[in-house]
Amino acid sequence: MIEVEELAVAFGEGDARRQVVKSVSFSVARGETLGIVGESGCGKSTVLRSLAGLDRHWQGRISLAGRPVDKRRTRDQLMLAQMVFQDPYGSIHPRHRIERVLAEPVQAMKKGDGWDRVASALEQVGLPAAFAGRFPHELSGGQRQRVAIARALMLEPEILLLDEPTSALDVSVQAEVLNLLSDLRDERQLTYVLVSHDLAVIAHMCDRVLVMQDGRFVDELTKDDLKAGRTHAQYSKDLFEASFLA
Amino acid sequence: MSTSQALPKPSKPAVFLARLGEGLRGALAKLAREPLGMFGFAVLIILVVVAIFAPWIAPYSPTAQNLSQALQPPSAAHWAGTDEFGRDILSRLIYGARITIQTVLAVSLIVGPVGLVVGIVAGFVGGRTDAILMRITDIVLSFPSLILALAFAAALGAGLETAIVAISLTGWPPIARLARAETLIVRNTDYVAAARLYGASQLRLLFLYIAPMCVPSVVVRLTLNMAGIILTAAALGFLGLGAQPPAPEWGAMISNGRRFMLDNWWVAVMPGIAILMTSLAFNLVGDALRDILDPRHVRS
Numbered sequence: 251m252i253e254v255e256e257l258a259v260a261f262g263e264g265d266a267r268r269q270v271v272k273s274v275s276f277s278v279a280r281g282e283t284l285g286i287v288g289e290s291g292c293g294k295s296t297v298l299r300s301l302a303g304l305d306r307h308w309q310g311r312i313s314l315a316g317r318p319v320d321k322r323r324t325r326d327q328l329m330l331a332q333m334v335f336q337d338p339y340g341s342i343h344p345r346h347r348i349e350r351v352l353a354e355p356v357q358a359m360k361k362g363d364g365w366d367r368v369a370s371a372l373e374q375v376g377l378p379a380a381f382a383g384r385f386p387h388e389l390s391g392g393q394r395q396r397v398a399i400a401r402a403l404m405l406e407p408e409i410l411l412l413d414e415p416t417s418a419l420d421v422s423v424q425a426e427v428l429n430l431l432s433d434l435r436d437e438r439q440l441t442y443v444l445v446s447h448d449l450a451v452i453a454h455m456c457d458r459v460l461v462m463q464d465g466r467f468v469d470e471l472t473k474d475d476l477k478a479g480r481t482h483a484q485y486s487k488d489l490f491e492a493s494f495l496a
Numbered sequence: 497m498s499t500s501q502a503l504p505k506p507s508k509p510a511v512f513l514a515r516l517g518e519g520l521r522g523a524l525a526k527l528a529r530e531p532l533g534m535f536g537f538a539v540l541i542i543l544v545v546v547a548i549f550a551p552w553i554a555p556y557s558p559t560a561q562n563l564s565q566a567l568q569p570p571s572a573a574h575w576a577g578t579d580e581f582g583r584d585i586l587s588r589l590i591y592g593a594r595i596t597i598q599t600v601l602a603v604s605l606i607v608g609p610v611g612l613v614v615g616i617v618a619g620f621v622g623g624r625t626d627a628i629l630m631r632i633t634d635i636v637l638s639f640p641s642l643i644l645a646l647a648f649a650a651a652l653g654a655g656l657e658t659a660i661v662a663i664s665l666t667g668w669p670p671i672a673r674l675a676r677a678e679t680l681i682v683r684n685t686d687y688v689a690a691a692r693l694y695g696a697s698q699l700r701l702l703f704l705y706i707a708p709m710c711v712p713s714v715v716v717r718l719t720l721n722m723a724g725i726i727l728t729a730a731a732l733g734f735l736g737l738g739a740q741p742p743a744p745e746w747g748a749m750i751s752n753g754r755r756f757m758l759d760n761w762w763v764a765v766m767p768g769i770a771i772l773m774t775s776l777a778f779n780l781v782g783d784a785l786r787d788i789l790d791p792r793h794v795r796s
């Protein structure tokens with residue numbers, strides 16, 4: 251579903267040039283959930299933003315659903331993958347009502363006016379249809395993240411890119427949102443790439459995990475490895491030990 | 497499934513009106529907690545009503561001369577006295593409200609959209625466009641506004657229209673700067689990133705996502721500017737470059753009254769009070785609007 255070859259991302263020019271992602275390659279099968287873990291600043295969000303099409307500084311090759319995509323995406327290429335952001339307080343337009351938030355993707359893509367799909371979209375993420383008339387500030391963090399997920403699904407993408415989707419929520423709400431994400435994945439055969447530094451979240455959601463350090467992948471763990479606590483590199487061992495101590 | 501069916505389907509205009517009413521009620525409730533802002537709004541409403549119904553409210557004609565009644569002090573017949581031609585000052589002030597409102601509205605309608613568009617385009621597009629637009633803004637900003645207005649009025653000939661154009665010419669740069677600053681914040685937010693991902697065009701981003709976030713602060717700034725506009729218009733009138741006699745422009749009335757200042761104070765003081773009250777009201781309203789439109793400014 252996703253093929254990435256020799257993806258490299260650098261910001262800045264001359265002496266200030268910083269190689270954030272150093273030639274990484276990976277692939278994700280249809281219906282699979284790939285986790286990327288690492289410390290802050292290791293480049294994991296940059297990989298995700300390059301996949302989504304938000305960062306255009308990348309080099310290498312990215313193909314989504316078997317088709318190579320450009321740095322500047324066309325509307326059709328954008329429809330393949332949508333993203334859920336970390337902070338539900340900042341990812342929804344504060345002056346748009348929920349119905350408008352959900353109808354906008356459809357209208358922006360020129361696929362009709364979208365209003366008739368608002369109620370079913372809300373229902374599908376477990377929110378009452380009556381929320382359509384509310385503003386985002388009238389919703390809780392977890393409810394907002396559900397709206398953000400519903401918005402990402404409005405265009406029926408096959409790939410959902412999740413950038414720490416639960417780290418801004420408190421623990422009980424985290425579980426609800428993660429369960430919603432797994433249910434949606436099973437229902438719609440979605441492919442996820444989940445970026446997080448929370449190993450508990452990764453272990454709960456992912457079929458396969460890439461451990462990232464300083465712009466490179468240093469380890470790859472399967473679900474069984476995660477359960478057994480097996481690691482293949484010193485860095486991932488340290489990372490896991492640190493997180494289980496905490 | 498039941499939730500979507502239970503949702504009633506009222507018509508679009510009905511929903512819109514209901515929400516408008518709801519929003520207005522919310523704004524009024526906030527306003528009720530601001531006695532000074534309330535006072536400002538009251539003064540402005542009175543001013544607008546007076547301006548609209550001037551012919552029915554004014555006790556005398558604003559231009560009819562009656563030399564036998566010249567320079568009468570305030571009395572029961574002439575509440576604000578009469579000027580050197582025996583014209584009733586109160587009636588002139590009432591008709592003058594029309595000129596003031598007209599000037600303020602015209603200038604705001606030119607300055608607001610121009611400043612907003614220049615600012616959001618500069619902030620959103622960035623790069624060379626930003627540099628060019630902002631240097632133009634800097635250049636205009638460095639002109640002393642009254643002097644430029646004077647030069648402009650002198651070049652195009654005196655009159656109310658010239659005064660409006662001249663004031664507008666120097667009024668937009670602060671608005672553009674403000675809109676640009678807001679745009680720079682908004683364009684990097686996640687909701688704009690999300691909109692880019694679902695294919696929103698540049699124009700859509702600019703006018704449906706960024707502009708609505710800049711409008712409240714621009715409106716507040718415009719309202720606060722209105723006091724300055726009144727004063728500049730009055731100054732141009734005072735210098736003889738605004739509305740021409742016998743039009744009852746407040747600044748021009750002060751200018752005429754200046755000659756009789758020592759013996760007949762009311763000729764200059766009455767229009768002075770009108771200018772003072774109006775610009776004070778605009779300032780109070782601007783302050784109150786900031787509290788109403790911008791939830792970040794919470795008064796303790």
